[in-house]
Amino acid sequence: MGSVIGALGATFVSLVFIASFMGALHAPGPRAVPIAVVGTQAQASAIGDSLGKVRSGGYDVSSYPTAQAARDAILDRKVDAALLPAPPGAVLAVATAAGSAVTNATVADVSTVAQASGTQLALQNIRPLPANDPQGISQVFFVIALLAPSLVFANMLVTRFGRAMHPVGQLLSILAYSVIVAAVAVAVTDPGIGALTGAPWGLFGIGTLLAFAAAVTAAAAARWARGLGYLVVFLLFIPVGVASSGTTLGPHMITQWYADVGKALPAGAALPAVQNTVYFSGNDTATPLLILSAWAVAGAMALALTAYFRPPALGAGRHEPAHPTADPGATAPQAQA
Known part of the structure; x- marks a missing residue:
């Protein structure tokens, strides 16, 4: 029975991926x-x-x-x-x-x-793409390379190596992780490969904010709703969020209402922030950064609140003695005649 449930769950996740990506990208064309x-x-x-x-x-x-x-x-x-x-x-x-x-x-x-x-x-x-990235793929993979591992890290933190940590400790761990992973991503992307060049500090800021927003939201969801909460965030951020961003096509090449949904999600906010920072001197990045910040603040607050409304360790049961200790002052009940 367990294997059947697992197969059905995996099939459902696959259907979400297929419906989201194929639905968004199968018939691209200009929209507004x-x-x-x-x-x-x-x-x-x-x-x-x-x-x-x-x-x-x-x-x-x-x-x-x-x-x-x-x-x-x-x-x-x-x-x-x-x-x-x-x-x-x-x-x-x-x-x-x-x-x-x-x-x-x-x-x-x-x-x-x-x-x-x-x-x-x-x-x-008047503003061409660089010769080593003529389709603008680098910015898409920069975002995905920060988004997906951040979700995995959050799940591992609250279910494995950091499950006994206080929520504030988990919050600080996520912050440290976000700074480190963003720094590594920028170091590889800019001086290492030369894919997205010219704005390393801007990329570092966006990368840190994206990684933190994704990880803290996923961690909070896992603390509040366990595996189901994490699954919802994962599906919302990856198949739905990445597809509705338009990926290399851009939001004006997919169904408009779906693109509007994508703009409110981390991937759909991070992509134009990266694009405009690298190629357009940081113009029109205020709204995407505000959206990422909103996810980061909401996730941080939700995770912090688990210190007051949820058990401190995910999945940990109450540690009660297996057998109650007898009260030495208690007397045995008298048998009734």
Whole structure:
């Protein structure tokens, strides 16, 4: 019976992975990709209507007064591309560092509109990905390499080598682990491999916050709800969180409501934080960092509260004597006549 239950549990976990990743990534395409157009609002609306005929709901077009303002909007992470006037044609400014998949799809659809209107279109990549990481995979694996081991560490801490520790001690252990694992990850990623370069301290801060938020949330869930609590956090953070982040595709290339869910989870918050820190000078990282901080604070509070509302050691039973000690002053009950 135990083996059957285990097989059913493993099958359920597998189904969550399959449904989440296949559901999110099986039919990628632009969804509400923000694009800037230099011109009036009427001109932006007209281009938006033309793009809507190519791909319904694929783009959210807004007007900007100058080409410089539109380019700045890309670097500030307000838009992913900008259509600039360049008589007799136009220039499409993009940033593959924002995501090669969304950039390629945008270029293809804008080119279709330009060809239909007889407009000559040139491309300008103002923030490319490095040659050694042309698909932007490094940032995805940096996040996963911190997220997954942190969940494992949390479970081992509260069920194995740290099960007898006070919750405050477990909290301090998680903090120390987070600093160490983030430092190692940055050392390997930046000077070691040269995959994500130029912002080591920013990466270290994001990595520490991500590792701590994941580990402390998983530890608190395991202390409050044991294996079931840990399983829920694991499934929420890994198959759901990673898939709904869009991974290398980006959030604008998957179903929009699922991408919105992902932005509220650690993986979906950490990915844009890493991306914008490394490639866009730290612009538009406030919201992702606040989300990670919220998970970290909530998890820390939940773990600390187990000191007052849960047994101090997970799975430890009460240590009561096997046989009650007889009271030497007690008298034996008198037999009734």
